[in-house]
Amino acid sequence: MKELLLHCRPQQTVLALLEDGRLEDLSVERAGEENIVGRVYKGIIRNVVPSLNGLFVDIGIGRNAFLRTKDIISGKEPHTEGAAVLVQVEKDSTESKGPLVTEKVSFAGTYAVALMGTGYIGISKKIRDEKKRDFLRRHAKAICPAGMGLVVRTAAEAAGEEDFKKDLASLARLMEVVEKRYALEKGPALLYRDGDLAVKSLRDYTGRGIDRLLVDDRDTFLRLSRMAEEESLCDPEKVVFYDEREPLFAHFHVEEQMHQLFDRVVSLPSGGSLYIDYTEALTVIDVNSGSFRGKGMPHDQLAFLINKAAAYEIARQIRLRGIGGMIMVDFIDMAKKEEKEELIRILQAAVRNDRAKTVVCGMTSLGLVEMTRKRTTQRLWQYYFDPCPLCHGTGHILSAAAAADRILEDLENRRARGPFRGDLEITANPDVAAALGKEPFKERLEKTVGKEAAVKENPAFTRETYTILSV
Structure with a gap:
């Protein structure tokens, strides 16, 4: 049995796909941190870098995106700095890189994917019935306006004729709206954003043999029920409101399966x-x-x-x-x-x-x-999770012995420039301070300073942090 669970909270929405109770797919969407993949922007070219086989585009998110040469639609005029360009985010940014964008813009519908800037019509290879393939290709060509291509999805094989036509017409209208906004907006500007995770749960999953979609938020349930009925995305009876006492993810043991994914x-x-x-x-x-x-x-x-x-x-x-x-x-x-x-x-x-x-x-x-x-x-x-502030994501921190050795090397370098004028007070992490109080570090410390130095502990210090004061 295949079940979709949509767990909705003000700060986060999580979608889980279960097959016979086993977690098989998972998507997370945070409020204010939505995934920008699939969004369409009017960008402004800031730098053309032939050595990197691409150019940097300002799309208005505070970090320039990168457009590879191979993702530029052929036959267009050469791109120059300051020119506007229509792009879609292909990959989100990472800690060290901005997002990756492409001029090959596409929009996913229930039964087809619309392609801008091309007249290509393709049919999913999984549709093997030649009569059905010819039927879908004819209707796709009849509906597609100039400059729009289509790739018909596998789900179209079981779709009714009216539902298929309705989906293609919706994609054509969407593309027309994006083109008009591109002509009117001053870049950089966001022209199109995909639906939220709740909408994607209906559009992307319900055609994959899902038995039911359980939603634990009433407003989201009502919205998805209307969409399922009005847009014929799935049987409205498959959308079920979960109002049991036990939390949705706890009842289906999703939380414990999620925790294992961090191991x-x-x-x-x-x-x-x-x-x-x-x-x-x-x-x-x-x-x-x-x-x-x-x-x-x-x-x-x-x-x-x-x-x-x-x-x-x-x-x-x-x-x-x-x-x-x-x-x-x-x-x-x-x-x-x-x-x-x-x-x-x-x-x-x-x-x-x-x-x-x-x-x-x-x-x-x-x-x-x-x-x-x-x-x-x-x-x-x-x-x-955030990267660890102590190890910065490496999984390792400096040993107490290595940290004590660093302090002694620092003292030896200072001693080489001349004798210490007064008594010294060293403050360090408790583990490092303890190491300095034991052999062989204690003897080496006294030899370097020429006298006994005061070593104090500060629990707030990391092992790499220390101070040396002359008192």
Whole structure:
């Protein structure tokens, strides 16, 4: 059974997809921190940088976006600084980079995706009935105005003729509105923003075999019920208001499954485990056999068994955690070529239903599997955690011994410039102060200063913070 749970609060909305009670997809939207991916802007070109194969565009968010040369629509006049440009956000900004934008603007409807600046008409490859493909293509061409293309989605195969036409007409009107606003607005300006997470829950999920959508906020429930009926997005009876005493996520055990997504180690049903580590542009996943030991099972067979279980879980974890960019997976070594090829096929099948474009590139000579996943949102942990102010996200802090050694080196450098004129008072973190009071640091301190120095503790100091005063 597939269920969508929409948990609404004034500061945050969370959408969870459950299959037979197991969390399979997750989206988070914070008030005031909405995802800007998909928004359309009239931008102003600030810098053209041929060496970077792109240009920087001011879209009015306080941080310039980057437009790659390959994302510029061909056949247009060369871009110059100060010129206006119509762009859509493709990737959100990170800590060190601004957002990535494209001139290839598109709008997603229930049954099709509209494309600006092209006359291309495409039909989903998953629609195999040739009569249906011809029917959809004819209606798409009849409705599309000049300069608008379409990619018909898989959901259109089961759509009624009137519903399909209505959706295409709505997309055509939306594109016309954006074009008019682009002509009238002075850039930089926001021209279009996608619906909130509640709207996306109907538009993007209900066509994927969802049995019901449970909403725990009455106003949101009424709004979605009206949309489902007026826009024929789904059967209105599938939208259900949840008003039980126990909180929605607690009742369906979503909270405890979410908490597991912040762990570095993920246990596998086979007894193996995954270790997930992040960098700015790369995520590394290591598959470990852990405590699993097959009774009398050969190593190759054991490795393949664990790797298969890992492949399914990896696809689920990168989807739930919002992992994007480059992904490297270190599976357990396997000797047989056919098992390696089978593992790649399993992983490709496991990521096929991911809403974000995910590509399994293959296995390197070192046995590492390369993957890429389009980064459309922040990683899940970034919605709930800030980098540690002590370690700045590294996971490590200076040891007390290393911090004490730094203080002594500082004193030795000062001593080399001349003798200390008065008594010294050193204030440091309690752990560092304790280290300075023990050998060999105590003897070295007295030798450097030439006398006994007063060492005081300050719990507010980090291990890297200290003061040296002459009293």
